[in-house]
Amino acid sequence: MGRRRRGMMSEGLKVELAKDLGFYDTIQEEGWGGIKAKDAGNMVKRAIQLAEQAAAKEQPH
Numbered sequence: 001m002g003r004r005r006r007g008m009m010s011e012g013l014k015v016e017l018a019k020d021l022g023f024y025d026t027i028q029e030e031g032w033g034g035i036k037a038k039d040a041g042n043m044v045k046r047a048i049q050l051a052e053q054a055a056a057k058e059q060p061h
Contacts, residue, residue, distance in 0.1 A: 009047055017043045 009017075014032075018024040023039045035043075 013047065014043065017046050021046065 015024065015027075018027050018035075018039075021039065021042055023035055026034050026039075
């Protein structure tokens, strides 16, 4: 039996990203399983961008 992987993003972050990307209504109506693969991919890309920006701010110049 395989174990289910725990999500890396907090629920709050996922909700904020969904709102920013314009598909939060779908999540409210259908749950996370109702979003398109493209939307999920865009969410991951945006999360990576945010993480990179945060890391760049922490780097001393």
